Amino acid sequence: MDFSKNLAQKAGENLKKIREQKPLIHNITNFVVMNYTANVLLAVGASPVMAHAQEEVEEMVSLAGALVLNIGTLSLDWIESMIKAGLRANRLNIPIILDPVGSGATTFRTTSVKRLINELSINVIRGNASEILSIAKKESGTKGVDSIHGVDDASGAAVELAAELGSTIVITGEVDFITDGQRTFNVYNGHPMMGRVTGTGCAATATIGSFLAVDRDPVTASATALAYFGLAGELGAEKSRGPGSFMVESLDALFNIGETELQKNARIEEGGRK
Amino acid sequence: MDFSKNLAQKAGENLKKIREQKPLIHNITNFVVMNYTANVLLAVGASPVMAHAQEEVEEMVSLAGALVLNIGTLSLDWIESMIKAGLRANRLNIPIILDPVGSGATTFRTTSVKRLINELSINVIRGNASEILSIAKKESGTKGVDSIHGVDDASGAAVELAAELGSTIVITGEVDFITDGQRTFNVYNGHPMMGRVTGTGCAATATIGSFLAVDRDPVTASATALAYFGLAGELGAEKSRGPGSFMVESLDALFNIGETELQKNARIEEGGRK
Amino acid sequence: MDFSKNLAQKAGENLKKIREQKPLIHNITNFVVMNYTANVLLAVGASPVMAHAQEEVEEMVSLAGALVLNIGTLSLDWIESMIKAGLRANRLNIPIILDPVGSGATTFRTTSVKRLINELSINVIRGNASEILSIAKKESGTKGVDSIHGVDDASGAAVELAAELGSTIVITGEVDFITDGQRTFNVYNGHPMMGRVTGTGCAATATIGSFLAVDRDPVTASATALAYFGLAGELGAEKSRGPGSFMVESLDALFNIGETELQKNARIEEGGRK
Numbered sequence: 131m132d133f134s135k136n137l138a139q140k141a142g143e144n145l146k147k148i149r150e151q152k153p154l155i156h157n158i159t160n161f162v163v164m165n166y167t168a169n170v171l172l173a174v175g176a177s178p179v180m181a182h183a184q185e186e187v188e189e190m191v192s193l194a195g196a197l198v199l200n201i202g203t204l205s206l207d208w209i210e211s212m213i214k215a216g217l218r219a220n221r222l223n224i225p226i227i228l229d230p231v232g233s234g235a236t237t238f239r240t241t242s243v244k245r246l247i248n249e250l251s252i253n254v255i256r257g258n259a260s261e262i263l264s265i266a267k268k269e270s271g272t273k274g275v276d277s278i279h280g281v282d283d284a285s286g287a288a289v290e291l292a293a294e295l296g297s298t299i300v301i302t303g304e305v306d307f308i309t310d311g312q313r314t315f316n317v318y319n320g321h322p323m324m325g326r327v328t329g330t331g332c333a334a335t336a337t338i339g340s341f342l343a344v345d346r347d348p349v350t351a352s353a354t355a356l357a358y359f360g361l362a363g364e365l366g367a368e369k370s371r372g373p374g375s376f377m378v379e380s381l382d383a384l385f386n387i388g389e390t391e392l393q394k395n396a397r398i399e400e401g402g403r404k
Numbered sequence: 405m406d407f408s409k410n411l412a413q414k415a416g417e418n419l420k421k422i423r424e425q426k427p428l429i430h431n432i433t434n435f436v437v438m439n440y441t442a443n444v445l446l447a448v449g450a451s452p453v454m455a456h457a458q459e460e461v462e463e464m465v466s467l468a469g470a471l472v473l474n475i476g477t478l479s480l481d482w483i484e485s486m487i488k489a490g491l492r493a494n495r496l497n498i499p500i501i502l503d504p505v506g507s508g509a510t511t512f513r514t515t516s517v518k519r520l521i522n523e524l525s526i527n528v529i530r531g532n533a534s535e536i537l538s539i540a541k542k543e544s545g546t547k548g549v550d551s552i553h554g555v556d557d558a559s560g561a562a563v564e565l566a567a568e569l570g571s572t573i574v575i576t577g578e579v580d581f582i583t584d585g586q587r588t589f590n591v592y593n594g595h596p597m598m599g600r601v602t603g604t605g606c607a608a609t610a611t612i613g614s615f616l617a618v619d620r621d622p623v624t625a626s627a628t629a630l631a632y633f634g635l636a637g638e639l640g641a642e643k644s645r646g647p648g649s650f651m652v653e654s655l656d657a658l659f660n661i662g663e664t665e666l667q668k669n670a671r672i673e674e675g676g677r678k
Numbered sequence: 679m680d681f682s683k684n685l686a687q688k689a690g691e692n693l694k695k696i697r698e699q700k701p702l703i704h705n706i707t708n709f710v711v712m713n714y715t716a717n718v719l720l721a722v723g724a725s726p727v728m729a730h731a732q733e734e735v736e737e738m739v740s741l742a743g744a745l746v747l748n749i750g751t752l753s754l755d756w757i758e759s760m761i762k763a764g765l766r767a768n769r770l771n772i773p774i775i776l777d778p779v780g781s782g783a784t785t786f787r788t789t790s791v792k793r794l795i796n797e798l799s800i801n802v803i804r805g806n807a808s809e810i811l812s813i814a815k816k817e818s819g820t821k822g823v824d825s826i827h828g829v830d831d832a833s834g835a836a837v838e839l840a841a842e843l844g845s846t847i848v849i850t851g852e853v854d855f856i857t858d859g860q861r862t863f864n865v866y867n868g869h870p871m872m873g874r875v876t877g878t879g880c881a882a883t884a885t886i887g888s889f890l891a892v893d894r895d896p897v898t899a900s901a902t903a904l905a906y907f908g909l910a911g912e913l914g915a916e917k918s919r920g921p922g923s924f925m926v927e928s929l930d931a932l933f934n935i936g937e938t939e940l941q942k943n944a945r946i947e948e949g950g951r952k
Contacts (some may be wrong), residue, residue, distance in 0.1 A: 167878035183753040186786035238460035327444035372656025382920025479731040514735035602716035646930025
């Protein structure tokens with residue numbers, strides 16, 4: 131495989147910028163992953179805040195370098211807060227990333243995602259293959275929040291969806307796929323153990339959020355963030371004996387990976403332009 | 405003690421089935437344990453989903469192999485969601501397990517549990533001795549969510565309650581007690597450190613939920629699940645130096661215990677039929 | 679530095695009392711830290727309960743040794759529950775500690791904190807320097823939930839605020855500062871890694887809550903609790919290689935620190951009376 135040296139270098143640079151700037155990342159996310167997401171963002175070097183009250187989301191997002199929306203344990207009033215925060219973010223040109231957890235599993239999730247997409251300008255959508263297919267109105271069907279499709283099943287739909295929405299679409303899986311409808315990237319970093327711990331997808335989304343705060347090209351921000359997050363998974367898996375120690379070790383790895391180490395080990399492949 | 409070889413074998417078989425079928429387990433549970441519960445279910449081999457919105461619980465539970473209801477941080481609208489999901493589960497013959505966290509500590513908890521029991525057909529209720537006594541209308545009184553009674557204080561009431569409700573009642577403690585009003589089982593696996601980590605009771609409930617998805621006899625499902633969960637506690641305690649490392653090691657153990665290992669080490673005693 | 683032997687001894691005594699009495703600590707706290715806070719309180723030796731429904735908070739707090747209020751993921755109805763629980767606690771003379779997470783970051787947080795302070799008699803307020811300054815109406819400004827001020831910037835304002843409110847004010851940071859407006863204490867235990875894990879401030883607040891349940895002098899309760907919590911951070915940092923292992927090791931340390939060990943290592947300095 132021919133990995134991009136430019137993007138590996140970019141990965142290191144983005145990580146360095148985050149650690150220098152410590153951007154505030156505003157998360158409106160689900161109850162399951164709040165603690166883990168906050169710890170991941172701290173390990174990355176960002177400054178996480180979780181705030182969902184309609185009374186404060188506009189003010190909070192104004193201070194942020196990026197807004198992370200995640201519907202993992204959605205309810206109607208939280209969707210309203212996401213819209214409020216998102217509209218303000220759009221006005222202030224603050225990047226938004228959406229994690230459509232379980233889209234396709236219930237009508238409520240699918241329609242909520244579509245509402246967010248319709249009312250907001252969203253820079254990046256990161257999901258598994260089933261979630262992305264459900265948004266692209268292709269054959270959907272998921273089992274709860276776990277994908278029943280492979281990344282390859284959804285990459286074509288992702289390219290079309292990206293072009294249609296003007297968003298970057300990210301499908302994570304064995305190999306991660308990133309596209310803005312024109313450019314496509316594959317990220318080969320990662321480890322199967324990441325699927326055995328809850329919230330790794332959500333944490334990957336938040337990590338992309340922190341990269342968006344320092345890199346306004348959503349395609350390179352997403353690819354470099356996933357190379358970094360995947361590398362931490364690889365290093366964590368090496369030292370662990372199961373999902374409990376994997377969580378501990380991969381959090382330590384996120385914290386300890388330096389810019390040079392990331393640059394050496396980022397495995398990002400540039401696909402041809404469409 | 406004379407442990408049942410049949411049930412030890414059943415434990416291994418149930419675990420194998422979960423890992424083959426990866427049943428979706430729908431949890432409407434408390435904020436404290438959501439992350440831990442999801443990770444436990446993933447380590448077991450099931451596929452967890454947390455969803456509480458009234459707009460989606462009926463659709464979500466329809467996809468599930470079992471429904472786990474837990475009132476640990478209850479509020480009125482979540483109880484409504486539990487009722488909605490539970491009624492649909494009943495109609496579809498999907499097993500329900502209830503964790504009456506803190507029942508007896510406040511009137512709101514006690515009456516909410518009674519409402520769930522009255523309106524739903526619940527297959528298994530798992531609590532500590534104080535919680536079970538509060539449901540059985542026996543002398544109650546708990547200290548918050550911790551039991552002030554031993555399992556033996558409540559086993560008689562549990563047998564009566566099981567017969568009255570047509571449910572399986574599970575009391576966890578030093579020795580776990582399981583009864584459907586006729587049969588009684590004791591499970592001797594477990595470790596005192598399990599009481600020093602939050603959410604082990606809730607995670608035991610969810611683990612039983614995943615066993616219910618593959619074993620429709622709620623008594624054997626509960627006993628075999630608790631043998632497995634308790635064995636993971638034993639193995640975790642051996643390798644740990646406190647509650648932090650215990651959580652990590654017991655999660656690793658849940659993941660690593662094989663069917664054969666479980667079959668060899670499950671310590672389930674069949675009591676006489678009543 | 680001249681550390682107080684009396685307060686080091688008091689620290690050991692307070693810890694011993696908690697482990698003997700296992701006081702129930704009622705938390706109305708944020709979603710991010712609920713699990714971690716409960717595990718910290720269990721490691722300390724207390725009995726945590728999380729309950730926020732307006733239907734039960736008055737009854738729950740009546741059973742408690744202390745009430746912990748934390749606005750980290752506040753919403754209007756949770757503030758109402760805090761008021762309800764707090765009024766009952768005041769009537770029953772149960773100590774209250776408030777964690778004004780992110781006060782100063784949004785108007786909603788600042789006004790909610792002021793409402794809690796106006797309507798309740800609060801024994802201890804623990805925050806970072808920016809949060810305390812925002813309450814003292816001094817130059818505020820925070821970055822989300824992280825402080826942009828040092829402890830020294832806020833200690834003068836804290837002394838005034840303590841005198842004005844009749845509360846003990848605690849500012850945690852590199853050196854922790856505690857004052858009731860007359861007496862001032864500095865606590866030197868702690869480690870920078872504590873700032874790289876989410877919820878350590880919130881967990882410190884809850885730990886003070888458990889000390890308040892056995893020591894009705896809020897200044898000594900706060901100082902001794904922070905010496906203990908900080909010592910666990912020191913011991914955890916020694917054994918860890920990043921924030922993941924730090925969380926595990928510091929939780930183990932909280933559990934394993936004995937009264938004698940705490941007495942030997944508590945580094946509390948008494949400042950002059952004002």
